[in-house]
Amino acid sequence: MSTARIFRPHRSRLVAAAGVIALLVSGCGSRPGAAKGGEAKDAGGVVNMVMAPDPVWKWMESQGIKQQMEEEAGIQVLTSSSWDEYGVYAGGHADVVSAASYEVPDLEKQTGEKTTIFGKFNSDRSILAVSAKSNAQTICDLKGKKIVTHSAVSITIMWGVYARKFCNLDLRAGGGDFELVVTDPQNAAGLIERGDADAGLLLPDFSIPQLSSGAIKPLYDSKSVSQIYAEKFSSDPQNVTHPQNNVFVARKAWVEKNPDEAAFLVKIWDRGVQEWAKNRDAIVKAYPEDFAAETPEEKAFIQDWLANKYDWFVDTTYLDQAWVDSETKLFELMKETGFVDKNTPAPDFTIIPKS
Template sequence: MNASRILRSRRWRFVAATSALALVAASGCGARPGASGGENAEAKDANGIVNMVMAPDPVWKWMESQGIKQELEEAAKIQILTSSSWDEFGVYAGGHADVVSAASYEVPELEKQTGEKTTIFGKFNSDRSILGVGKNSTATDICQLKGKKIVTHSAVSITIMWGVFARKWCNLDLRAGGGDYELVVTDPQNAAGLIERGDADAGLLLPDFSIPQLSSGAVKPLYDSKSVSQIYAEKFSTEPTVLTHPQNNVFVARKAWVDKNPEEAAFLIKLWDRGVQEWKANRDKIIEAYPEDFAAESDKDKAFIRDWLTNKYDWFVDTTFLDQAWVDSETKLFNLMKEAGYVEKDVADPHFTILPKS
């Protein structure tokens, strides 16, 4: 996908997400107009075929190009059909996919928009976002940025987590359209550049979309370059050595679908588990093969992202399978969100399904 199409698609996704939030706030009720089903909706029989929607992913591309996906599908007699979209939320909510890859903290809103009970049954990528400021900034934490202009690529998503931190640490409100900061939404490719030019004071940044500014020193990360997931583990988790909370990519489906098709659901997670094994064994080859998925445009960029993954943070999980300890820790995230006012207190926590490894 070329750069201009990526930018248009991400704007579309942001509009869809914020419109969904606005609809929920205005209506105070569940399903969007035209949503099919509900908690008791009848699930279809997969018959060995799983339709999944996800953003473009280098590990998936690697498994296809190496013949791994096809080999495992033939052995299991199950086929995974994928739609590649930056608007995964919209495609799934529209009823065009059985499974979607989404952030765990988006799941409560996903349920409200579809009116259907969902379940999280696998994990893949943790929240890698960092907080960066200009090279001459004297700020050392988010509290010292009160009243400053902060750029982000979404009014929800990673901004929710940094908003939770701001509320917990300094009782400040980080959100669009008000609060204690001037929040500006832009494309992730532009965020670090706005800081470098002095058009923003700070930014919630994805390191792979901020390579030129981070590598040149024009933007300096706070919190020792730690990601949201690393900070969460250190400050809030009951498992401080587990760096996989919160998740930017979990595998989500209608609960009725997973209950009716456990074999297909388990195969999907097994296939992706092979993917993270391939990532561990062939990470540099995958980056070399698909640099566009890491916003790496030169050998220098690729070297930077390899170093970041090695020495700062690798956001790919070790296994896509869930266990109870991990589920318990991830669920605590929603208590923090409720305390910070990002989720209403009466909203149920997401449901998780722990599938057996075969």
Template sequence: MNASRIARPDRRRLIAATAAVTLVASAGCGARPAAQTGANAEAKDANGVVNMVMAPDPVWKWMESQGIKQEMEEAAKIQVLTSSSWDEFGVYAGGHADVVSAASYEVPELEKQTGEKTTIFGKFNSDRSILAVGQNSTAKDICELKGKKIVTHSAVSITIMWGVFAKKWCNLDLRAGGGDYELVVTDPQNAAGLIERGDADAGLLLPDFSIPQLSSGAVKPLYDSKSVSQIYAEQFSDDKTELTHPQNNVFVARKAWVEKNPEEAAFLIKMWDRGVQEWAKNRDKIIEAYPEDFAAESDKDKAFIRDWLENKYDWFVESTYLDQAWVDSETKLFNLMKEAGYVEADVPDPDFTILPKS
């Protein structure tokens, strides 16, 4: 079973990204135009080509299969070349991609490890993770889980946001290798099963990777099944109806590259904006065409995830374009991260580039 787009390898691998440059080059990426690396790297002209690295994505597959990608490329005379990899950061840090998809709250660490100033110039997927416990648990919230074994698919990623919530709500520390909980990292498709078997007390789960346990009631979500993004909107956002913070998938590039190649950057966001429009119109068809990207193995599974998206939370944004109000709200996230100790106080907030709609 393939993992979904958001379920990437542990971000601790980012620390080794520089060492991976030689391996990436030897894997056959050298034939492509590649961005330079290093804090003082000079951005090159894209010349109508965008190199993007991303994990497998159902919307992108749909755009290709329907001929939409090719049609848009021919009209704009700009081509998007994609590398499909679960180690997007390694490819990007090695200079073999202009654009990478990442969680917005991981950008400070990306800049720290690469030594390059980046900018966020589009959005795509919000944080859909939920907190769930075993069916017989009496815990009502994360505060009541102090000292308990909590399973997650990454020591960073979604765990950062639940750690921020734990710090704000109950002054507890959720992190690997210490803190007030016993954090266990496993593959996302195994997390709910560990709770069901009693090997973990709770879990930070992706709903589409927990279908059997959620549908059977073997695990039960807390917070009325609300995702991180829904909770963030209710408690930390100025606009309670804006459910796209924080982002698990923003489009990130070296700031110098975006400044040097505004047409290519704008085209990429335009293409992905068409993608989310296709998602809104053809969601059920896309799930049916690419069930592996939703960890759906049967018709029952597909029905479950369709119902979750329709009635609980759809994590795909309505538009990939940024505006200032959205940027201001997303930026508040980094103040929360600093207060919770996930980012040093003197680390600057990520840069955002607002591109005009075309």
């Protein structure tokens, strides 16, 4: 069984509310408090976080929720919006990164720094889709074909695990049994539609026009990575929150030195998923650009997908031991399929009690 440290935040800082300014910082330049070279500094009431563009965060800002919570806590969250969260964090330009749990071993390898996972947000929603004209039924039928994805790591790792497990094929960048092409997530489905790729590892919310028109078709009954994992590998098939495509990851030393800031980050995002549960359709309508949904029909399509196929937002961002144990089992599968060295330890988890 996996173990995770139980985390007890310090008492809240007493900071005047007027001194807290809510900022949304674009770009990925280094900012005060950002970790560099493994250095763990006192964050001083500031959390530098890098993440992909997120509609829930925008909603929290537009509704004044983020600002109110920051003022009450005396802590700011400064965000850099990037599709290359991995690179921004690895370059030392952020304290916290929203990354896939299965990326963490490689992230530690690249940075040489021990990290810890201390919150969760999104399960892996990616699907495998092919042209409407394709006869492929599974990933095994795509050997030698050109597959498009938005990252050489991220979702590609899990589909690579499945390719190895289901048909002993090698799906990864730089070789293997498939031709892997990396592009922006907004462009991936279009490449399949135009015939420039045979298949794609896609985010459904960035593939709406092609999915809704029938130009491309999902395999595995439109199931996401997390739904397939629950069905094929989990002891709890009803739990579709594994694996996580967005967990909150930081250098372990940073979390230990800045418990108030780490606890606040989990708390504010937990409020975010509560807002999502209550206002999902309103958030989609308010920020259709984050779902690549332009027309009323496209908005209705993704709303239906979320309601009837898969909603990838978690119920709570807080970790508990049972969840940690289940997520950790993923890394045994990664070792079995060669995506993690057998001697690599499972990621570290920090459990922050709900306040």
